[in-house]
Amino acid sequence: MIKKYDSKKMQQLVLKIYEAYGFSAANSEKIAHTLIYTDMHGIESHGVQRMAMYDKFIQNGKIKINSIPEIVKETNVSAVIDAHFGIGQLNGIYSMELAIKKAKEHGIGIVTTKKSGHYGIAGFYANMAAEKGLIGMSSTNSRPGMVPTNSTQPFIGTNPIGFAMPAHPHNFILDFATTTVPQGKIEVYRKLEKDLPAFWVAKDGVNPIHDHTNNQDLDLLRVPKSNVGLTPLGGISELTGGHKGFGLGIIVEIFTSILSQGDVSSENDGSNPEIGPCQSFIAIDPAIFGNKEAIITRFSDYLQEIRELPAVPGHTIYVHGDKEQISYLDAKENGIKVDDATISEIKSIATRLGVSFEEYLS
Structure with missing residues (x-):
C-alpha cells in the first residue's frame, strides 16, 4: 500500500538518519534534500526507496x-x-x-x-x-x-x-x-x-x-x-x-x-x-x-x-518537466507517496541507528 507523508518531516527523519551514520549535519541535509526532491517530483524509484540500498553499501564499506x-x-x-x-x-x-x-x-x-x-x-x-x-x-x-x-x-x-x-x-x-x-x-x-x-x-x-x-x-x-x-x-x-x-x-x-x-x-x-x-x-x-x-x-x-497542439481525446500534452512540477506542487500540499515496504525499511534503519522514527512519522 502507498501512503502520503509530510515531506518536511520525512526530510528531517532522513537527515537524522544520515547524521547517525556519521555524516556532518551539512552533508546530511544535502543527502536528505536530494532524496526528498526526487520523491516530491514523483520519481519514487530513486527517492527514499533507495535508502535500504545505501544502508547496505554504508555497512559493507562500499560508501x-x-x-x-x-x-x-x-x-x-x-x-x-x-x-x-x-x-x-x-x-x-x-x-x-x-x-x-x-x-x-x-x-x-x-x-x-x-x-x-x-x-x-x-x-x-x-x-x-x-x-x-x-x-x-x-x-x-x-x-x-x-x-x-x-x-x-x-x-x-x-x-x-x-x-x-x-x-x-x-x-x-x-x-x-x-x-x-x-x-x-x-x-x-x-x-x-x-x-x-x-x-x-x-x-x-x-x-x-x-x-x-x-x-x-x-x-x-x-x-x-x-x-x-x-x-x-x-x-x-x-x-x-x-x-x-x-x-x-x-x-x-x-x-x-x-x-x-x-x-x-x-x-x-x-x-x-x-x-x-x-x-x-x-x-x-x-x-x-x-x-x-x-x-x-x-x-x-x-x-x-x-x-497547445491538438491533443488525442481524453489526453493532455505534457512537455518534460510538466508532470514533475504537478507532482511537486501536490507533494508540497499533500505529502510524498511512499509504499509500506519502504517505510518498514526506513523504520528498521532508524531503529538500528538509535533515531526515533515516531518523532517524525507516526
Whole structure:
C-alpha cells in the first residue's frame, strides 16, 4: 500500500538518519534534500526507496562516509574528479557546482567523476545548472543491467541521461534511463506486488518476464553475467529502435567512465570494492550564443506551442518537466507517496541507528 507523508518531516527523519551514520549535519541535509526532491517530483524509484540500498553499501564499506572528492586533472573548462567512494549525492553536488563555476567563468564546464556511488536521479544535477540560468546535463554509468541488442547477457548499465534548461513557467527537465525502465522501477513494482506491464525485463535476450512473483529470474537482475537483464530503450529489436537505447548507453559510458579513465559498467559487478560508478556533469551558459533572456523566452514560447497542439481525446500534452512540477506542487500540499515496504525499511534503519522514527512519522 502507498501512503502520503509530510515531506518536511520525512526530510528531517532522513537527515537524522544520515547524521547517525556519521555524516556532518551539512552533508546530511544535502543527502536528505536530494532524496526528498526526487520523491516530491514523483520519481519514487530513486527517492527514499533507495535508502535500504545505501544502508547496505554504508555497512559493507562500499560508501565511505568521510571521503572527500579530489580534483586529479583540471583545465579552465574541465575537470576529472576522484570521488574516493563517497556517497554519490555529495559527489554529484560537488561536481556539478564545479561545472557551474566553470560555465559562469568560461561559458562551459564539463566535469567527469570516477569512483563515485549511486547518485540518485540525473535530472537533479542537470536542474542544479538550470536553477543558475544555465543548460545542464548529467549522466552516470552503473552496474551491468542493459542487455545489448542481440545479446543474452547484461553488459551496459541503465546509464541515465539528465538534461535541463531554464524556461517559463518552470524549467524543462528530461531525465531517462537508456534502458526501457530503471532498475529501481522494477524494485517498486515488486514491493507493490504488481506484475511488470510491458517488456521491461528479458530472459535469454528474447523472453519477457512479467510475473512479479518470479523471484528466481528477477533476482538475477543483480547477479553478474546472468541471462536476465533490462531491455534497452526501444526494446530488444532493431525494428522498434532498441539499438538506439543501446547506443545511448555507450555514449553515457564515453562521458562518464571513458573520459575519466574510470570503471565501465561491465567491470562494476559488485565483487571488487575498488570499482565504482562514474558520472558526468555539464553546464553551458546560453549567453555564449547570444542574449540569454531572449533564448530562454524563445524556448519557453516553443514549449508552450507544443502544449497547445491538438491533443488525442481524453489526453493532455505534457512537455518534460510538466508532470514533475504537478507532482511537486501536490507533494508540497499533500505529502510524498511512499509504499509500506519502504517505510518498514526506513523504520528498521532508524531503529538500528538509535533515531526515533515516531518523532517524525507516526
